Amino acid sequence: MGDKGCGKSSMLLEAMRKINGEGCAMFEAHSDLELFRIRLGKALDYEFHEDYIGGYFSERGPRDTTALLDIERAMNKLEKVALRHRERKNKPLILIINQTQLLRDDHDGRDLLELLQQRAEQWAASNLVTMIFNTDDYWVLERFKQLATRMEIIPVGDLPKQQALSALQRYRHRYFKETLSKQALEEIYDLVGGRLSFLNRVAKSHNMLATCDSIMEIEKTWFLNQCWILGSDMDDDVMDQQKWASAAMVLAQALVDKEADMDKTYHPETGHVLPSFPMHKAQEIMTRADFIRELDRLNLFTITSTAQVRASSVPMHRAFKEICAQEGFRQFLQDTLQRIADIESLGRTRELVAKDLVLGGTYEIARAPDRSGKLEVTLKQKPEDEDDNDDDKK
Template sequence: MIASRYAWRSPATLILRNRNWNIRRLPRLVTRSISSTDPSRYPLQSAQDTAQGSAKDVDPPPPPPKQDAGPSLRSKMLEAAATSFASIIILGAGFGIAGYAYHKTYKYLVLKKMIKAFEPGDPVLVLAAMGKDVAPSDSTPATHWVRRPEQEIVDDIVAGRDSGHYHLILGEKGTGKSSMLLEAMRKVDGEGVAMFEAHADLEIFRIRLGKALNYEFHEDYIGAYFSERGPRDTTALLDIERALNKLEKVALKRRTTVGRPLVLIINQMHLIRDDEDGKDLIELLQQRAEQWAAANLVTMVFNSDNYWVYERLKQMATRMQVLSVVDLPKSQAIAALKKYRERYFRETPSSAILEEVYDRVGGRLAFLNRVAKSNDMLATCDDILEVEKTWFLNQCWILGPEMDDDVMDQQKWAAAAFVLATALVDKEAEMDKTYDPELGHVLPSVALHEAQQIMTRADFVRAFDRLNLFNITSAARVRAASVPMHRALREIVREPGFREHLQGTIDRIADIESLGRTRELVAKDLVLGGKYEIRPGKGKTGGLDVVLREKEN
């Protein structure tokens, strides 16, 4: 009955419709159903199924072998730990190699950038050329340029031909020191030379040094992001030391290739403050200058207007050479004024006008250039004289015997300035000549120690030098800051009643100091009519004995 019921269905249909049947009985059932049907319909299938069914009936297949249990928890933890440790080692090694490669590459790029700072061309030359309307690399000298006698020495220093020393260029403001350095740089197109301006603030000094050397002080170093304290978290003085260390490496490479030392020019050294920070900076720069001069690596050039810089450098100077720059002599000053006038107005002034201009302003290039640019040169000379006179009076005019005691300290300083001015004017009368036909003006001067003795103070004269009231030369001689300033001092001192006014001020200062040192004692018994008897003391120390006598009725 079962065979007749499922005879027309296939074995797959039987499996799908009878899921609850025993799977072992299914082949036998299928065989029976097929055998009960017509064998001619499924000849091949019937034979195969019959053979399979008989084989299963005889020997059923053995059950599959049981698989072993999975890995234990401990082995899994060890495998995960080993994988993590290997990953950390690979990542750490990768970051370490990458960081080391970046660090080495950064240091190489720093030196390469600094080498470019000494290649031909310099921003200082570009700015100077813009002011003179000439090309920065033009090798022909300008028609208005005045060649000073010191120009050849400066050319040898900047070109690297004068080695083994470092130099201090000292002179008054406006004598042409910076112009000579720029002219020497222009002749070599700035190759192997770097120049920058000094400043009182050490941070600004650091920035200007870095700009001149093309050095960033590790401010662009990415490694600082991965540390608690970056390389820049330090003082400006240490940054300057780092920059000089890099410069030394560049100079060592250059000596093997070029054979000439680098030149580092620091202009306006007098702007550095005369305090502890300024002294530390000057000491640092001088130590490097001494070492590099001995090894012919770098020639450092200091340019200053004030004498105190020379005094500071003189204390430890071994290889320093001082170049003093003064006003032009008469012949060169007149030639310079003539060239200036031809350039600005296309005219040639008469010799009488040129002589008169020199007599009034002397050979200071700054004054000559200013006069040459004006329409009325003699009127401009008078303006310069008035400006110098006003500057001196505003800085140190004396107030006379009626001054208040609160201004005594300032009046000491002012009176000392006029005492020195009076001494210089009086010394002019004692000189054999104050004007030379070839050299021009011969200003009266006194030695530095004599000036301190005249003022009875040793600390004022350097302050006068900073204010351009007086000038201290490299030979330690004190004189007026310029020819117009000396003419102004002469006019002030020769005014009627000036010496009496100065003496009254000095007396008033002495009186105030005397009052400050005097103590007044008041005895009440004397005020009330009592009497004291003063007699020599009888003790071993001597002295006076004061005995109160009774009041007589």
């Protein structure tokens, strides 16, 4: 489990390369169960009877079933193969499911995760198959935690400072045969941190510092496009989206404020120390418990394997600081929150409109004596004045 771009898949592929892929199968997850089934079959070299023609003769065939049942059948076959493999090699097979977070968090997706986890637990106990689930998002870990007994969590994060500097040096030498000074390496690390995908992109660039700023601007634009607030003039039709956006902005501001109160935000050996909150505290700051997982899915914030909430990367945290440092931002955020509160207040308010009174008529409103909380409205007609003419009566 780790952030997007920190090298999880590359690490697994490198490990497979070192053993020439013997006893390993790897495939990409997908939200559609049919596609997941096909990719699993291809990875295991398992035939699902795709070309069965019994349907032409109105006969039920082995393919006339659901995707989950097909996946279960494939697992049964894999178990038989794993038994023979253990007898010959005395070691388990390895099945890697990459990007598990792409499964939908709905009824079908949860059923599939449950099926896979049950198999993983059984095979781990019998030393038949080691299943590796690779994910960016915390919700997958939450689902697994409910039934897990033999699960081991391997967090993969940004590289520590010295390893990041070494990786950047190797990348730069590979692409341009250039050796960077220590000062240049540290300046780049200060801007993008130890995220491998960022370091690789910077090393390929002719103007590395400009690329660092470009990465931060891309992260900032992505955050603003998803979560920008509209202030006190926003229309009431966008209130639901603005609740979500303002909660994200409140959390970003809280992280920036916490950094100012931290004793240490940079370690000379490990590098950046990003401010974070425990997940329950982040929900309290946002005053909502249902938003944080979606923010994690969009790679705006990250929920770590230890349930700590922080910015998704060093450039994203720099973007938070730039946004919160804008002149008038805090007041603009307060105006947005006040507008949301006013719209919610209007939604809870009922308005009584009195009209069509004849000239001089009045309403008398009083509480009903026998029904608590009820109002009694009586229409009284004012006596006509002798001086009133016919037009006044109309």
